[in-house]
Amino acid sequence: MGSVRHFRVWRGDTDGGGLQDFQVEVNDGEVVLDIIHRLQATQAPDLAVRWNCKAGKCGSCSMEINGKPRLGCMTRMSTFEEAETVTVTPLRTFPVIRDLVTDVSFNYQKALEMPAFAPPADVKPGEYRMQQVDVERSQEFRKCIECFLCQNTCHVVRDHEENKVSFSGPRLFIRAAELDMHPLDARTDRKDFSVSEQGIGYCNITKCCTEVCPEHIKITDNAIIPMKERAVDNRYDPLVWLGRKIFRRDQVQS
Amino acid sequence: MSDLEKHSFDVVVIGAGGAGLRAAIEARLAGKKTAIISKSLFGKAHTVMAEGGAAAAMGNVNSNDNWMVHFRDTMRGGKFLNNFRMAEIHAKEAPDRVWELETYGALFDRTKDGKISQRNFGGHEYPRLAHVGDRTGLELIRTLQQKIVSLQQEDFAATGDYYSGIRVFSECTITELLLDGDKVAGAFGYYRESGEFVLFEAPAIVLATGGIGKSWKVTSNSWEYTGDGHALALRAGATLINMEFIQFHPTGMVWPPSVKGILVTESVRGDGGVLKNSEGKRFMFDYVPDVFRAQYAETEEEADRWYTDPDNNRRPPELLPRDEVARAINSEIKAGRGTPAGGVFLDIASRRPADYILKRLPSMYHQFKELADVDITQQPMEIGPTCHYVMGGVEVDPDTGAAGGSVKGLFAAGEVSGGMHGSNRLGGNSLSDLLVFGKRAGEYASSYVDGLGAARPAVAQSDVDTARAVALAPLERAEGENPYTVWHDLQQFMQDLVGLIRRKAELEESLKMLSDLRERVARVSAIGGRRFNPGWHLALDLRNMLTVSECAAKAALEREESRGGHTREDFPAMDPKWRQVNLVCSLSPSGEVELRHQPVPTMRPELLSLFELSELKKYMTDQELDAYQPAKDGE
Numbered sequence: 001m002g003s004v005r006h007f008r009v010w011r012g013d014t015d016g017g018g019l020q021d022f023q024v025e026v027n028d029g030e031v032v033l034d035i036i037h038r039l040q041a042t043q044a045p046d047l048a049v050r051w052n053c054k055a056g057k058c059g060s061c062s063m064e065i066n067g068k069p070r071l072g073c074m075t076r077m078s079t080f081e082e083a084e085t086v087t088v089t090p091l092r093t094f095p096v097i098r099d100l101v102t103d104v105s106f107n108y109q110k111a112l113e114m115p116a117f118a119p120p121a122d123v124k125p126g127e128y129r130m131q132q133v134d135v136e137r138s139q140e141f142r143k144c145i146e147c148f149l150c151q152n153t154c155h156v157v158r159d160h161e162e163n164k165v166s167f168s169g170p171r172l173f174i175r176a177a178e179l180d181m182h183p184l185d186a187r188t189d190r191k192d193f194s195v196s197e198q199g200i201g202y203c204n205i206t207k208c209c210t211e212v213c214p215e216h217i218k219i220t221d222n223a224i225i226p227m228k229e230r231a232v233d234n235r236y237d238p239l240v241w242l243g244r245k246i247f248r249r250d251q252v253q254s
Numbered sequence: 255m256s257d258l259e260k261h262s263f264d265v266v267v268i269g270a271g272g273a274g275l276r277a278a279i280e281a282r283l284a285g286k287k288t289a290i291i292s293k294s295l296f297g298k299a300h301t302v303m304a305e306g307g308a309a310a311a312m313g314n315v316n317s318n319d320n321w322m323v324h325f326r327d328t329m330r331g332g333k334f335l336n337n338f339r340m341a342e343i344h345a346k347e348a349p350d351r352v353w354e355l356e357t358y359g360a361l362f363d364r365t366k367d368g369k370i371s372q373r374n375f376g377g378h379e380y381p382r383l384a385h386v387g388d389r390t391g392l393e394l395i396r397t398l399q400q401k402i403v404s405l406q407q408e409d410f411a412a413t414g415d416y417y418s419g420i421r422v423f424s425e426c427t428i429t430e431l432l433l434d435g436d437k438v439a440g441a442f443g444y445y446r447e448s449g450e451f452v453l454f455e456a457p458a459i460v461l462a463t464g465g466i467g468k469s470w471k472v473t474s475n476s477w478e479y480t481g482d483g484h485a486l487a488l489r490a491g492a493t494l495i496n497m498e499f500i501q502f503h504p505t506g507m508v509w510p511p512s513v514k515g516i517l518v519t520e521s522v523r524g525d526g527g528v529l530k531n532s533e534g535k536r537f538m539f540d541y542v543p544d545v546f547r548a549q550y551a552e553t554e555e556e557a558d559r560w561y562t563d564p565d566n567n568r569r570p571p572e573l574l575p576r577d578e579v580a581r582a583i584n585s586e587i588k589a590g591r592g593t594p595a596g597g598v599f600l601d602i603a604s605r606r607p608a609d610y611i612l613k614r615l616p617s618m619y620h621q622f623k624e625l626a627d628v629d630i631t632q633q634p635m636e637i638g639p640t641c642h643y644v645m646g647g648v649e650v651d652p653d654t655g656a657a658g659g660s661v662k663g664l665f666a667a668g669e670v671s672g673g674m675h676g677s678n679r680l681g682g683n684s685l686s687d688l689l690v691f692g693k694r695a696g697e698y699a700s701s702y703v704d705g706l707g708a709a710r711p712a713v714a715q716s717d718v719d720t721a722r723a724v725a726l727a728p729l730e731r732a733e734g735e736n737p738y739t740v741w742h743d744l745q746q747f748m749q750d751l752v753g754l755i756r757r758k759a760e761l762e763e764s765l766k767m768l769s770d771l772r773e774r775v776a777r778v779s780a781i782g783g784r785r786f787n788p789g790w791h792l793a794l795d796l797r798n799m800l801t802v803s804e805c806a807a808k809a810a811l812e813r814e815e816s817r818g819g820h821t822r823e824d825f826p827a828m829d830p831k832w833r834q835v836n837l838v839c840s841l842s843p844s845g846e847v848e849l850r851h852q853p854v855p856t857m858r859p860e861l862l863s864l865f866e867l868s869e870l871k872k873y874m875t876d877q878e879l880d881a882y883q884p885a886k887d888g889e
Contacts, residue, residue: 029510041738045789046782052476055516058298074624098786116404117359125353129368135361
């Protein structure tokens with residue numbers, strides 16, 4: 001059953017820090033978050049980590065495990081060799097607060113700037129009618145648990161702090177796509193917003209975000225590519241351009 | 255002291271789950287400057303764990319459904335101990351609260367004619383739960399979160415400041431409510447991130463802090479569920495009711511050990527899953543209690559026909575209310591018919607095609623695949639009871655959510671409030687509860703503030719100083735016990751002594767253990783500094799866990815009958831005399847939990863008339879029925 005394994009956990013804060021070695025008991029069926037909790041209970045009570053549901057539903061315990069962005073609660077210890085050292089570090093793209101906890105406010109700020117669902121003016125509550133097949137595309141994106149692993153892994157911001165101003169990241173691209181594909185959203189400018197305000201054009205479709213998504217959302221194929229393609233259509237179609245000049249219907253309002 | 259961060263709001267909502275967010279939306283819509291205090295990050299609250307759906311009698315799938323049927327089911331589920339007025343309001347208003355979510359952008363699963371789809375669930379006569387696969391709670395919290403963002407965008411357009419009308423304080427824990435006489439004046443707490451303290455001055459506070467499950471070892475609850483709101487309310491002079499009623503959800507994971515307790519949605523049974531013991535027997539037919547016999551199938555054939563022809567067949571007994579199913583599972587395991595890991599089997603693999611399971615239960619598939627290496631489309635799950643929900647909570651006015659007891663300006667909604675669910679909550683009634691009563695709490699907190707006019711209660715500096723000293727104490731004790739050790743001991747004995755099945759001697763023992771633990775909690779020490787220090791946070795949470803555990807244990811010892819989420823081995827039957835009694839907890843000036851009996855409000859005759867007399871006879875005393883009958887005869 002139990003064995004003693006070698007863990008290296010990054011400890012520190014805004015002033016800096018480093019990897020600390022631990023020898024810790026690991027039992028059958030445990031996940032990395034269990035081991036972090038055991039360290040708290042037995043060796044390091046002040047070891048900082050975020051977690052809530054411990055079942056892959058809340059997206060709190062995002063961390064980098066042997067360099068890979070993962071949820072601590074969904075990474076089973078059985079996926080490592082018995083003698084393998086497990087290295088746990090905080091998300092690299094966001095500023096460290098303490099130990100495994102980072103400042104993820106970037107994501108909330110971008111969400112604040114993303115125009116919300118616009119209800120149709122002439123449909124009363126209780127009278128919304130949508131077909132299952134039509135809501136399913138948006139439902140895929142609403143599975144998002146906001147773990148921000150996609151944001152963390154996206155190379156546009158991972159090593160380019162300066163891009164954060166003009167780039168919202170995959171989490172917000174799927175939000176834009178979700179609203180664009182919502183059968184009853186009253187706005188028609190979701191794609192233009194993605195291009196002009198969210199910086200979707202920076203994305204060069206390397207699919208890193210899709211690979212790390214614990215909800216297996218096809219971020220690149222089902223959200224980013226359709227948003228890019230249709231955005232291109234809109235922006236370069238001369239008739240659409242003319243119509244836009246005359247009616248000014250696509251202005252991004254906040 | 256001057257360095258203390260201070261904020262002033264009209265309404266402060268403590269808790270950022272469904273009830274808290276819905277209350278905050280309502281307060282902001284009423285023009286009140288509103289704060290939301292979130293113990294975790296925004297959007298991570300325990301509501302995300304709700305899987306099955308929100309119960310609302312919209313009648314989209316079966317047009318026979320209406321509020322009266324929902325009301326009846328809720329009262330039956332709670333074994334008639336519910337506050338009838340809350341159950342009535344809930345049943346009447348739930349559809350509007352669900353429909354409203356669509357105007358915020360929610361995308362529920364649909365019926366063929368494009369309406370919100372509704373699914374079957376334990377104790378509900380008709381398909382009633384609005385749902386999104388098995389991740390309804392996530393949809394609900396994200397929808398409310400995004401509605402708050404949209405209100406912040408409106409405020410930005412009007413004032414240039416996103417936070418002028420409603421502001422979320424993330425990773426912030428309230429440790430004390432501050433009063434001015436008997437009126438709420440503010441709340442004191444700390445930021446997890448920095449460890450710095452913060453004071454919120456506000457004349458009205460809505461508690462929406464959820465439950466108390468972290469006092470038990472096997473639980474579906476997250477770290478936040480330490481009974482903060484229950485304890486804050488008690489310390490502020492409010493009262494708690496029904497604290498003996500704890501719901502053990504029948505189906506939690508039992509293997510591997512590290513995930514023991516994690517919830518397996520009731521939708522598995524709603525969508526066709528059945529419970530089997532180690533002998534392969536579908537055992538629930540042996541456990542249908544008399545009060546429910548008329549509504550549940552007696553044979554497997556009838557039960558199986560019900561899924562496609564519910565009008566001419568009775569429901570499968572797997573869909574009995576949760577308390578009944580949890581006890582049945584417990585009995586099977588005790589009788590030696592459990593699985594190797596100490597549970598029973600929940601089987602949908604042999605009953606439904608794989609693609610149906612994947613469509614209806616995607617997150618259960620994912621959870622078992624990733625955590626237990628079990629493919630639920632091929633193999634049965636192993637499950638057992640897990641501490642899930644507390645029916646008890648802050649005693650509230652049913653219409654306004656205002657807390658009972660001596661305090662004014664305090665409101666409560668969602669799991670932290672008591673009364674709505676009586677002795678046992680039906681699945682799906684939680685998400686609808688928090689929408690209905692969250693809205694009402696926000697609304698009435700706002701009108702309470704209006705009623706105060708310019709005369710706002712003031713926070714006393716001495717109270718702030720005391721709150722600060724209490725919060726810092728664990729950090730300042732050089733020698734003291736590790737808070738994790740104390741917590742694990744608490745969880746173990748609450749599990750063993752105040753669990754699913756209770757006995758007098760064990761409950762008495764638990765009270766002795768709690769009294770010993772009180773001294774240990776007072777001596778815990780947290781090493782490290784103030785920045786994001788989980789050991790320190792736990793040390794502070796322990797105080798609340800101890801108080802609510804004491805309430806649960808004392809009330810459980812007092813109630814000498816078995817009903818819903820309270821089963822006494824030494825008093826196995828339901829007693830109509832006890833149905834007339836609510837047990838009310840308050841705190842003495844010295845901090846002792848005190849218990850008193852209080853009559854359960856009497857149901858209005860027109861609501862009583864929704865039930866057959868023969869059914870009422872199973873729950874009520876002869877005197878009660880004598881008092882009721884003339885009214886009925888006169889109709």
